[in-house]
Amino acid sequence: MVHAIQSVFREIKDIVYPNNCVICNKYVEDSRNCLCKRCFSKFEPTWLEDWINKLRFSSGIDEVYSAWYATGAINDIIHNIKYHNQPRLGEELGRRIANEIPIDELEKIDLITAVPLNSVRSRERGYNQSEWICKGLAEVWNVSYQTDLLKRVKYTNTQTDLLANERKQNMENAFTSTNSIDSLSIAIIDDVITTGATISACAVVLKNCGASKITGVSCCTPQFGY
Numbered sequence: 001m002v003h004a005i006q007s008v009f010r011e012i013k014d015i016v017y018p019n020n021c022v023i024c025n026k027y028v029e030d031s032r033n034c035l036c037k038r039c040f041s042k043f044e045p046t047w048l049e050d051w052i053n054k055l056r057f058s059s060g061i062d063e064v065y066s067a068w069y070a071t072g073a074i075n076d077i078i079h080n081i082k083y084h085n086q087p088r089l090g091e092e093l094g095r096r097i098a099n100e101i102p103i104d105e106l107e108k109i110d111l112i113t114a115v116p117l118n119s120v121r122s123r124e125r126g127y128n129q130s131e132w133i134c135k136g137l138a139e140v141w142n143v144s145y146q147t148d149l150l151k152r153v154k155y156t157n158t159q160t161d162l163l164a165n166e167r168k169q170n171m172e173n174a175f176t177s178t179n180s181i182d183s184l185s186i187a188i189i190d191d192v193i194t195t196g197a198t199i200s201a202c203a204v205v206l207k208n209c210g211a212s213k214i215t216g217v218s219c220c221t222p223q224f225g226y
């Protein structure tokens with residue numbers, strides 16, 4: 001009986017608020033998801049390659065993984081999460097990253113955290129897309145997440161138009177942490193990892209606080225060895 005009522009409510013909800021794919025607008029059956037199977041199948045996976053040796057700035061980072069290459073629709077998805085508050089989409093990406101990068105394949109991770117908001121604009125926006133990604137990832141990996149581990153003390157303009165060295169300078173002294181992280185192995189999440197300047201700045205701070213190991217994780221990367 002309860003199932004029948006739930007099913008009726010679901011059908012009514014589908015009629016009133018149809019759950020359509022954010023890319024192609026076709027109906028998505030799983031109400032937790034915002035992406036249909038067909039659109040997701042076009043994402044280009046990196047196949048779990050640890051690309052630490054190709055990262056331009058890797059201080060403090062022990063290993064780095066990106067789920068997909070930043071090609072095609074994933075760029076629009078990241079834009080949507082960043083600029084149009086879409087927590088469900090962020091969580092879904094987190095769950096999908098966890099499937100691309102199974103925790104069993106990694107060395108032990110004790111805690112997940114996010115790169116703090118990266119510009120005055122995003123601070124004004126008031127939410128951090130990476131926190132939603134953290135949430136989805138934490139759910140599937142079954143690892144705790146703590147989003148206030150790092151604090152941004154220097155707000156900077158977007159890194160997109162900067163050269164690699166300028167990105168690094170831009171990130172110097174940008175983060176701090178007052179936490180004591182007693183020998184924990186931590187995964188830091190960002191939406192995109194390009195040169196590693198941002199995530200490396202975060203990693204160095206957490207290592208100085210006592211972290212034993214840092215794993216960088218991102219949704220996507222423009223290419224390895226950028």
Ligand SMILES: [Zn+2]
Binds near residue numbers: 036038040
């Ligand atoms: Zn679709």
